Amino acid sequence: MGRNTIHKMKIWPALLLSALLLPATSLLRAQDTGKVHGHAQDPSGAAIASVNVQLSTDGQNAKYTFTTDANGDYKGDGIAPGTYVLTLMNAQNKPVDQFRDVKIVSGNDTLQDFDLTRPEYISKLSPEQKKQLEEVKSKNAEVVKENVVIKNLNADLLKARQDNKDKNYADAETLMNRDAQAKPDASVIWVELGIAQKGLKKYDDAVTSLKKAVELESASKKPSPDVLGAANDALGEVLATQGKVAEAQAAYEAAAQADPKSTFMHYENEAIMMDRNSQIDATVAAADKAIAADPTKPIPYYLKGKALINKATVDPKTGKIVAPPGCAEAYQKYLELAPDGPFSADAKSVLAEMGSTVKSTYKAGKKS
Numbered sequence: 001m002g003r004n005t006i007h008k009m010k011i012w013p014a015l016l017l018s019a020l021l022l023p024a025t026s027l028l029r030a031q032d033t034g035k036v037h038g039h040a041q042d043p044s045g046a047a048i049a050s051v052n053v054q055l056s057t058d059g060q061n062a063k064y065t066f067t068t069d070a071n072g073d074y075k076g077d078g079i080a081p082g083t084y085v086l087t088l089m090n091a092q093n094k095p096v097d098q099f100r101d102v103k104i105v106s107g108n109d110t111l112q113d114f115d116l117t118r119p120e121y122i123s124k125l126s127p128e129q130k131k132q133l134e135e136v137k138s139k140n141a142e143v144v145k146e147n148v149v150i151k152n153l154n155a156d157l158l159k160a161r162q163d164n165k166d167k168n169y170a171d172a173e174t175l176m177n178r179d180a181q182a183k184p185d186a187s188v189i190w191v192e193l194g195i196a197q198k199g200l201k202k203y204d205d206a207v208t209s210l211k212k213a214v215e216l217e218s219a220s221k222k223p224s225p226d227v228l229g230a231a232n233d234a235l236g237e238v239l240a241t242q243g244k245v246a247e248a249q250a251a252y253e254a255a256a257q258a259d260p261k262s263t264f265m266h267y268e269n270e271a272i273m274m275d276r277n278s279q280i281d282a283t284v285a286a287a288d289k290a291i292a293a294d295p296t297k298p299i300p301y302y303l304k305g306k307a308l309i310n311k312a313t314v315d316p317k318t319g320k321i322v323a324p325p326g327c328a329e330a331y332q333k334y335l336e337l338a339p340d341g342p343f344s345a346d347a348k349s350v351l352a353e354m355g356s357t358v359k360s361t362y363k364a365g366k367k368s
Contacts, residue, residue: 032106037075040068040088040114043122044136047072048114051096052089059085059098081106088114097121153179153186160192169199187216187224191231194238203238210235214254229259233266240273245282248273252286256293264293271303283307287330298337302347305330309350321354328354 036055040048053074054062063084066076081104088097097114104110115121125133156179163172176193183189194209213231217223232255239248252270256263267290274282287304290297308327315322331347338344 032081033078034081034104034106035075035077035109036066036079036086036102036104036112037073037109038111038113040072040074041116043116043125043133044140045117046140048088048096048116051091052093053114054087054089055079055084055102055104056087057082057084059087059100062087079104086112149182153183153189157188157192160196164192164195164199167199169196172196173200173202185216187213187220187227187231190216191227191234194231195234198234198238203242206238207235207242210238223258225259225261229255229262229266231255232258233269236266236270237273240270240277240279243277245274245277245279249282249286256289264290264297267293268297268300271300275303275307280307280310296337298334298341301330301334301337302341302343305334305347305350312354318355321350323354 038053040051040053042048047068047070049068049070049072051068052062053066053068053076055064055076056062064076064079066074068074084102084104086099086102087095090096097116099112099114102110102112122130122133156175160172160175163169163175172192173196176189176196179186179189180193190209190213194206194213197203197206197209210231214228214235217227217231232251236248236251236255239251249270252266255266259266267286271283271286271290274286284304284307287300287307290300291304305327308324308330309321312321312323312327314320328351331351334341335344335347335351
């Protein structure tokens with residue numbers, strides 16, 4: 001069905017805290033070159049990405065500059081051996097942390113991390129900065145906990161979808177009822193719950209769940225076409241089963257509008273449900289919309305012909321069926337597209353009874 005999963009939340013953005021500048025140190029010169037590398041993380045433990053790391057002799061004027069990557073790692077080579085001041089800058093290119101007496105040796109790769117979680121760094125923060133840090137840690141802990149919950153819910157969704165597919169509706173309902181309590185704002189959970197309730201013929205409950213899914217998804221910042229399409233389509237089926245034709249038509253129309261890539265499927269489903277509930281005019285209307293969306297699919301033509309034949313009369317002189325306009329054409333088109341389809345015998349029989357010429361052969365088409 002292509003319904004979405006629940007998206008994981010991103011860790012709260014790392015806070016690059018200001019730090020005191022440390023005294024400069026002297027430079028020792030040499031001839032050959034060495035390397036340096038390390039990892040930078042802020043006081044909350046998050047990687048510090050896309051900031052500069054500078055090597056200088058005075059703690060201020062950079063002789064070499066490197067940039068941390070998305071993981072907070074940095075590396076540099078071609079460095080003249082000597083003793084340097086290594087400074088971590090923030091996004092505004094202001095000093096954040098600094099190490100003196102960093103020795104670069106010819107042919108060696110020196111490791112120096114910037115671990116801003118270390119106690120001696122934290123101790124230098126102002127009371128306000130420490131307060132901000134605790135707020136960051138608290139929010140990160142909440143997000144980590146939320147991500148664990150979401151991971152479990154996504155696993156449950158996969159199982160519920162398989163249960164619904166296998167018609168194990170009771171298992172899917174139990175699982176989704178539990179998860180709806182844990183995360184009531186997740187529209188996809190309500191979709192699967194509604195589908196399970198539909199399968200169990202708990203139609204009123206299904207309507208409530210599916211409307212809840214539509215409401216939640218419609219209110220989201222970026223509504224998912226797949227979720228809205230699935231929810232409205234399932235809602236249309238339930239409402240049609242309950243005999244609420246106008247409401248069902250509105251639900252299918254909402255599905256097609258929200259999920260344009262599946263327009264044909266939604267209208268075909270509508271035609272099937274209207275036919276199943278003996279809604280002649282509604283079947284014809286839905287079939288026409290499905291045909292307009294994809295004129296190469298056979299089932300809507302058959303459903304249209306089947307609906308229209310109900311409006312046929314009998315010629316008292318000839319005893320032949322007089323079908324309304326479009327009926328014979330619909331049956332003929334069905335046979336053209338699906339000559340060996342499941343309804344081909346019925347279509348040929350009706351055409352014969354109304355005195356229409358039934359072609360003996362048709363070009364091979366897709367089976368319905």
